[in-house]
Amino acid sequence: MKRTTLVLCGVVFLLIQTLSAVSVHAADMQLEAVLVWGTNEQKSPDPKHKPVGADVKTQLQQLPLKWTNYFEVNRVKFTVPPSGANKVPLSEKCQLDVKTHGEDKIEVVVFGKGKQVATRNQELPKHGTLILGGDSPGTNCWLAIIKRVE
Amino acid sequence: MDYDTQLKVQTYLDGELSPVESREIANLLARDRDAVALLGELRNTRQALVGTEIGVLLPESREFFWSKIERDIKFQEKRDAQSQAVSAFSLGDFFHSWRRLFVPAAALSALALAAIMTLSSGSHVSLVETAVADPGAFTYHDFSTGTTLVWFSYPAEDNDNSSVAK
Numbered sequence: 348m349k350r351t352t353l354v355l356c357g358v359v360f361l362l363i364q365t366l367s368a369v370s371v372h373a374a375d376m377q378l379e380a381v382l383v384w385g386t387n388e389q390k391s392p393d394p395k396h397k398p399v400g401a402d403v404k405t406q407l408q409q410l411p412l413k414w415t416n417y418f419e420v421n422r423v424k425f426t427v428p429p430s431g432a433n434k435v436p437l438s439e440k441c442q443l444d445v446k447t448h449g450e451d452k453i454e455v456v457v458f459g460k461g462k463q464v465a466t467r468n469q470e471l472p473k474h475g476t477l478i479l480g481g482d483s484p485g486t487n488c489w490l491a492i493i494k495r496v497e
Numbered sequence: 498m499d500y501d502t503q504l505k506v507q508t509y510l511d512g513e514l515s516p517v518e519s520r521e522i523a524n525l526l527a528r529d530r531d532a533v534a535l536l537g538e539l540r541n542t543r544q545a546l547v548g549t550e551i552g553v554l555l556p557e558s559r560e561f562f563w564s565k566i567e568r569d570i571k572f573q574e575k576r577d578a579q580s581q582a583v584s585a586f587s588l589g590d591f592f593h594s595w596r597r598l599f600v601p602a603a604a605l606s607a608l609a610l611a612a613i614m615t616l617s618s619g620s621h622v623s624l625v626e627t628a629v630a631d632p633g634a635f636t637y638h639d640f641s642t643g644t645t646l647v648w649f650s651y652p653a654e655d656n657d658n659s660s661v662a663k
Contacts, residue, residue, distance in 0.1 A: 410646050411637055413549045465634070465649045474643060481649040482541060 375426040376447050376471075377497040382421045382437040383407075385414035385480075385488040396420055403492065406476070414488060424496070427453075443491060455479060457491055471495050498531050506532055510539050542650045565605065572602065 383399055384391055385407075396418035399407070407417055420438055427433045427447045435443040444456040451472055457465040457479055465479050473495055480490040498506075502525070508514050509522040525532050575598065637646040 406642060406644060409639060409642065410644065411549055412646075413545060465647070467634075467647050469645060472643065476642070476644040478644060478646045479649065480646065482538070482545065486545075 374429045374450065376429070376453070376495065377424070377426050378445065379422065379424045379494045379496055380435050380437060380443055380445075381419060381423075381492040381494075382441055383490040383492060384418045384420055384483075385412065385416070385490060386418070387413075387415050387486060389416065391416075391418035393418075393420075407478075407490070410478070412480075412488070417490070437491065441489075441491070443493070445493070453477070453493075453495075455491075455493060473497060498529065498535070502532070503535060506535050507539055510536060510543070538650060568601075568605070572598065 381399075381403065383403070384393075384396060398404075399417045399419045403419075404417060420441075423435050423437060425433055425435050425445070427445050429447055429450065432444065432446040435445060437443060440460050442458045444458065446454040448454065448468075451470045452468070453471040454468045455466070455477065456463060465481065467477065467479055469477065471477055471493070475495050477493045478490055479493070480488055483489050505514065505518060505522055506526075509519060514522060522532075526536060634647055634649045637648070638644075639646070
């Protein structure tokens, strides 16, 4: 009797653990962050940068931005658990701190050289895109494109 | 530098300060590097926006748009006046006046609904807002692609290229 009770408790415990693990995993927010350098120059000052893909360029051209060329500095795919956080380094100087609040709400803090540069809180539904940007010295700009994949 | 001072720097750039305030800001700019940086950034932003101002097109003519607002104000005034005098109304008078107001209001609502449906099925709907919580940023929503652009116009802090990218 005692052994049966122990086995039963073990099975229930394992079941609860499995269910909770599955539910948490299913609710993880899957995101992709792309750091982009915008310029009117034909080439990026860093030869490692490659021009952004056609889809990103089309998306950026539909926005009220004045730059003609955009170069991808780095691209990172990451997940954030529900009501959790993740630090996403995009370059030596740039890092994103991404937090989720509930299923669709997201908080993004952009750090440049360790200093907080920008913060944004908003809903980000599936397949939605949040683009944070600002001027860079000269006539260039930076853009952090955060896409919700799933 | 506090928020009011930042606003004054912006107003100074726009040439809208009084002579006294203008002198105060000029003195501030002579001794405060942050204020100078902010002024430079605001000037750059203004130049960057020249020629790229976002055109938000109304789905109807300007005259019709403002006439809707005028009608709505008149409607509100009438409703307030009626609510004050409602005790003097008989039930029949009340329904009569309600019908007179309801019919044009319903027509206006139907028009508005049709406009919204047309826009939502259209190819490009966007909205520009200035974030109240963050006066240093403006937000642009492109509903057709589900994209939100948030542009931060904080002063650049260093001179050796961007503090973020590169």
